[in-house]
Amino acid sequence: MKMGTALIYDEEMTKYKLLWVDPACKIEVPERLIVSYEALVKSGLADRCVSIPVREATEAEILLAHSEEYLEAVKKTPFMHLEELMTFTQKYGDVYFHPNIYHCAKLAVGATLQLVDNVMTGKVRNGMALVRPPGHHSQSSAANGFCVFNNVAIAAQYAKKHHKAKRVLIVDWDVHHGQGVQYCFEDDPSVLYFSWHRYEHQSFWPNLKESDFDNVGSGKGAGFNVNVPWNKVGMGNSDYLAVFFHVLLPVAYEFSPDLVFICAGFDSAIGDPEGHMSATPDIFAHLTHLLMNLADGKVCAVLEGGYNLTSLAQSVCQTVQTLLGDPAPRPAQLGGACESALESIHSARSIHKKYWSCLQHAAAPFPEEPSSKLRRLAQQGGSQGPEGDAGGDAQREEPEKVEEKEEEEIVWPEPLRRVAPSLRSALLLPDAAECPDGCARFSPAHGPGPLERARLRKSYLKESEDEASVTLLYNLTALLGQMEKNEIRNGLALVPDVSMAATLLTSASLSKRVLLVWVGEGPVPSQIIEEEKTLVVHIDSMEPHEAQSKYYIPIPLKKGCGDTAGVVQAVLGLLLPLGYQYEPGLVLLARPPRCQVEGGLWQQLTCLLQGLALGHTLVLLQENETAPVGITASALLGNPAPSLGPLVAPGPEDVGSFEGLRLRLQTDWPLLQTTAPEKR
Numbered sequence: 001m002k003m004g005t006a007l008i009y010d011e012e013m014t015k016y017k018l019l020w021v022d023p024a025c026k027i028e029v030p031e032r033l034i035v036s037y038e039a040l041v042k043s044g045l046a047d048r049c050v051s052i053p054v055r056e057a058t059e060a061e062i063l064l065a066h067s068e069e070y071l072e073a074v075k076k077t078p079f080m081h082l083e084e085l086m087t088f089t090q091k092y093g094d095v096y097f098h099p100n101i102y103h104c105a106k107l108a109v110g111a112t113l114q115l116v117d118n119v120m121t122g123k124v125r126n127g128m129a130l131v132r133p134p135g136h137h138s139q140s141s142a143a144n145g146f147c148v149f150n151n152v153a154i155a156a157q158y159a160k161k162h163h164k165a166k167r168v169l170i171v172d173w174d175v176h177h178g179q180g181v182q183y184c185f186e187d188d189p190s191v192l193y194f195s196w197h198r199y200e201h202q203s204f205w206p207n208l209k210e211s212d213f214d215n216v217g218s219g220k221g222a223g224f225n226v227n228v229p230w231n232k233v234g235m236g237n238s239d240y241l242a243v244f245f246h247v248l249l250p251v252a253y254e255f256s257p258d259l260v261f262i263c264a265g266f267d268s269a270i271g272d273p274e275g276h277m278s279a280t281p282d283i284f285a286h287l288t289h290l291l292m293n294l295a296d297g298k299v300c301a302v303l304e305g306g307y308n309l310t311s312l313a314q315s316v317c318q319t320v321q322t323l324l325g326d327p328a329p330r331p332a333q334l335g336g337a338c339e340s341a342l343e344s345i346h347s348a349r350s351i352h353k354k355y356w357s358c359l360q361h362a363a364a365p366f367p368e369e370p371s372s373k374l375r376r377l378a379q380q381g382g383s384q385g386p387e388g389d390a391g392g393d394a395q396r397e398e399p400e401k402v403e404e405k406e407e408e409e410i411v412w413p414e415p416l417r418r419v420a421p422s423l424r425s426a427l428l429l430p431d432a433a434e435c436p437d438g439c440a441r442f443s444p445a446h447g448p449g450p451l452e453r454a455r456l457r458k459s460y461l462k463e464s465e466d467e468a469s470v471t472l473l474y475n476l477t478a479l480l481g482q483m484e485k486n487e488i489r490n491g492l493a494l495v496p497d498v499s500m501a502a503t504l505l506t507s508a509s510l511s512k513r514v515l516l517v518w519v520g521e522g523p524v525p526s527q528i529i530e531e532e533k534t535l536v537v538h539i540d541s542m543e544p545h546e547a548q549s550k551y552y553i554p555i556p557l558k559k560g561c562g563d564t565a566g567v568v569q570a571v572l573g574l575l576l577p578l579g580y581q582y583e584p585g586l587v588l589l590a591r592p593p594r595c596q597v598e599g600g601l602w603q604q605l606t607c608l609l610q611g612l613a614l615g616h617t618l619v620l621l622q623e624n625e626t627a628p629v630g631i632t633a634s635a636l637l638g639n640p641a642p643s644l645g646p647l648v649a650p651g652p653e654d655v656g657s658f659e660g661l662r663l664r665l666q667t668d669w670p671l672l673q674t675t676a677p678e679k680r
């Protein structure tokens with residue numbers, strides 16, 4: 001099931017620009033597209049993509065999201081003189097026209113539709129369209145914010161109409177609110193629109209009250225519009241991940257889209273003169289990765305904003321490289337979200353709790369009388385904020401006002417080169433077991449010497465065990481060794497005793513930190529729990545009990561691991577934040593005997609965990625339970641996990657106990673926080 005990543009680009013879309021002086025529009029330059037594409041070529045990423053030609057969208061296609069009057073008006077712009085163009089431009093906000101922009105706007109829509117066609121027909125798995133003009137601000141009858149036609153809104157309508165997409169998710173990580181997309185799908189429950197955006201209590205462009213968190217959609221579409229406003233600048237990696245873990249992903253998994261669009265604007269990255277945020281380009285690798293197991297992997301990323309050319313080009317590369325399947329970089333030093341971000345997260349979760357069962361136990365809304373919003377608006381001075389880095393402190397301080405820096409002066413380290421080991425997945429199987437297609441059977445260069453045999457036997461085996469067991473233990477450590485040398489990315493071992501193998505591997509690992517995910521019946525060997533360098537997350541149907549240690553985290557589920565919605569909730573809201581904060585060098589995923597996790601869910605778990613530890617995941621399966629071998633191997637090879645379908649409500653007592661667990665753990669693990677400190 002090897003499928004490619006589409007890259008859709010045409011130089012023609014660089015061939016329009018601002019022809020007069022307008023400070024609001026001067027940042028939207030042709031170089032944005034040129035540097036992005038050149039960076040993809042230079043890094044070798046463009047070559048690895050399937051290049052697909054652009055086309056002009058038809059009028060019928062444009063009319064999927066725009067009025068005839070507006071189309072007719074824009075259609076006349078190629079024939080206008082400078083004066084006329086300027087006059088026409090003045091009808092709209094923060095946008096400019098050029099004799100060639102209508103052509104480019106049709107190509108931008110057409111490029112997006114080409115991407116949808118190729119993804120929906122399975123010619124490629126996913127892809128990115130590098131387009132100009134951007135789209136998400138444009139409305140039925142208005143150009144706005146550098147946007148002429150709403151590329152993604154049109155494409156979502158098109159996917160519903162021509163590819164029978166039933167549910168479409170649009171993730172707008174651009175730093176501006178895509179109000180055009182919001183308006184288009186306001187009352188439509190088949191399109192879930194998520195956007196975070198610089199807002200500063202409505203003082204930031206486009207200054208709309210409908211960009212606030214309480215705009216949830218209307219009529220049948222109520223609950224299908226999720227806004228997370230940033231009320232401070234300087235938001236960083238931890239803030240972005242916290243919103244994904246605690247707002248977007250739970251809702252997205254419950255929604256279960258059959259197609260995902262990313263309004264991929266990179267003005268939300270560090271150094272951007274519009275966004276003033278501090279998230280680094282490598283965070284887009286993780287944001288992308290976290291979306292890639294929705295909709296059977298059908299992800300269409302479409303460029304929107306991004307005005308710092310360096311930050312933009314790096315971020316585009318991170319996104320495309322992740323779509324191609326390379327391991328994501330280790331996100332370093334995550335703290336918790338800052339206080340202002342936590343307020344936004346809390347607000348979004350509480351306003352949406354009546355629409356999404358995954359949020360049913362979220363904290364109540366702030367007791368804020370409606371007038372206080374207005375009062376704050378009136379009091380508001382200029383924007384405040386840190387621009388600082390997210391920092392690894394347990395409780396991230398609210399940013400203090402720092403010396404205003406021109407965004408151009410801000411520097412950050414270039415993202416590290418991401419190297420995929422030449423061998424993706426190695427399987428350690430008993431000779432009798434069949435090796436799934438596309439996988440390599442692991443066999444070390446040479447066997448253990450007599451000393452090594454004696455040591456392994458003494459430490460891990462009973463006297464009665466045969467030589468084959470010693471060889472297996474040796475092979476396990478050899479596989480681990482090659483993963484740690486980055487010669488092999490991930491692995492799977494079919495072992496007679498998962499407990500013993502897990503004990504061996506946690507003690508043999510050179511990694512300073514190992515994350516052990518134990519899914520099903522325990523007990524987890526006490527030797528491992530006592531090992532401080534191992535963070536153990538244990539998901540099962542045990543009795544809820546106080547965690548004895550910061551590093552042993554039992555997540556109890558009433559109905560056990562067979563409760564798919566409950567496990568998803570535990571994985572997204574607890575396991576992933578813990579894992580991201582822990583920064584493991586190795587992830588061990590153990591499936592003890594009689595594990596009840598359903599196949600698709602197991603694949604989701606295996607896929608999602610690969611965002612950690614540079615993709616170094618080692619899965620332990622019980623020898624006599626060979627059924628999961630094929631699906632596990634598929635997940636390790638980078639195939640997207642199958643969609644779980646819309647999720648029902650998880651057991652209410654479970655959700656309640658997760659919230660209790662979160663409250664107890666969030667001092668040690670601030671990425672678990674979902675509410676601002678004094679408002680808990």
Ligand code: Q9C
Binds near residue numbers: 094145267304305
């Ligand atoms: N200081 C996109 O990112 N406001 N559009 C400019 C300049 C308009 C952004 C104010 C920003 C539009 C696609």
Ligand code: ZN
Binds near residue numbers: 174175265304305306
């Ligand atoms: Zn933007």
